[in-house]
Amino acid sequence: MKLKQLAVSAVIAVAALTATGIALGDAGSGEASPIYGVKLPDGYRQWALIAPAQEAEPLNELRAVLGNDLAIKAYQDSTLPFPDGAVLVKLAWKHVQSPEFEPASIPGAATTVQVMVKDSSKYAATGGWGFGRFINGKPADEAQHQTCFACHQARVQNHDFVFTRFAQ
Amino acid sequence: MKLKQLAVSAVIAVAALTATGIALGDAGSGEASPIYGVKLPDGYRQWALIAPAQEAEPLNELRAVLGNDLAIKAYQDSTLPFPDGAVLVKLAWKHVQSPEFEPASIPGAATTVQVMVKDSSKYAATGGWGFGRFINGKPADEAQHQTCFACHQARVQNHDFVFTRFAQ
Structure with missing residues (x-):
């Protein structure tokens, strides 16, 4: 490959990574959840918002x-x-009164971070989704993970087992 | 500049844009707010979350x-x-009951989008911040914009006039 081509290709490659959002490191790090083996994805706190609740x-x-x-x-x-x-991450915090603006309530202490990872082969038995529930960065126990899919299946099977809609 | 240098420089330039987050198009589009001339920033819906409220x-x-x-x-x-x-954008929605999960409430209809733009020269008279309040993509009237800074000044001057803290 000529150098000019290399320059153009390099720019295109980096731009494509940026534009399509192939997040390097989605595989995650730290301890994996029981049953599903889901980890906290690297860099998830910078991901775009789907919706608050x-x-x-x-x-x-x-x-x-x-x-x-x-x-x-x-x-x-x-x-x-x-x-x-596709990976979804739900962050949760205690809901506390704002000390600065009476009508507002704001995030207090973090409680859980919950992850859904789509892999239709690996998680075929649970609608294609693997689940992870983390407290202080550590996965919750197996009993908690046994409850995830049943609830999603019972309530939002018609939305590919996902509760949250995009807040426009 | 030799082509090899060009290739390297191009990659570094694009990577730097990505890493430092110089968002091309932050200038915004559409109608500008009264008093401040603030527009809805391009692409803001993809920005990272600071906190829900x-x-x-x-x-x-x-x-x-x-x-x-x-x-x-x-x-x-x-x-x-x-x-x-620095630019902050607050999105707001009516707060409605989830039809699928009783304890949850979720975003309903969008109400306002509110923008703060930091420019210490242009907005020196208002703590360095310009304000924009938008309803259905259109700026609210001048009277509404006259209320922004007084409230921020009275309540959160010690946090550079910004209410929201980062939700860890």
Whole structure:
């Protein structure tokens, strides 16, 4: 390859990585969840927002669901089922009063980070999704992971087992 | 410049744009806000999440504040005041009951999108911040924009006039 071609190719390659959002390191790090072997994805805190939510007592949480670029693109294109490689991460915090603005409540202490990874082969028995629930970066126990799919299956099977819709 | 140097420089330039988050098109598009001339930034919906929030009645909203890469880096580095070019965008939706999961409430109809742009020269009279409040993509009227800075000044001057903290 000539150097001029190399220059052009290099720019295109980097630009493509940026544009299509192939997130290097989606595989994750740290301890894997029981049953599914799902890890916290690297860099997930920088992912785009799908939607916030609130969960009532007793959990009393503010939440936000983020998605990797494959997941965001699927939402934008209304692609269902989600493609393999799509990853959703739900962050949750205790819901506390703002000390600075009376009508507002804001995130307090972080509670859980919950991950869904789409791999239609690996997770064929659970709708193509693997689940991970993390507390302080450590996966919750097996009993907690046994509850994930049943609830998603019972309530949102018609949306590829995903509760959250994209907040326009 | 030799072609090999060009190739390397091109890669570095594109990578630097990506890494430092100089978002091409932050200038925005559409109609500008009164007083400040702030537009809705291009591509803001893909920006990283700073924090969700809830606003009580009568507004009854779920909210999420996103930031461009300069803003996110400032949060991560605990940089105050925010650097020129930092942009914050608060999205707000009506807060509605999830039809699929009783304890959860989720975003309903979008209400406002509110923008803060840091430019310490242009907006020197208002703490370095320009404000824009948009409803259905159109800026709200001048009277509404006259209220922005006074409230931020009264309540969060010690945090560079910004309410939202980064939700870890």
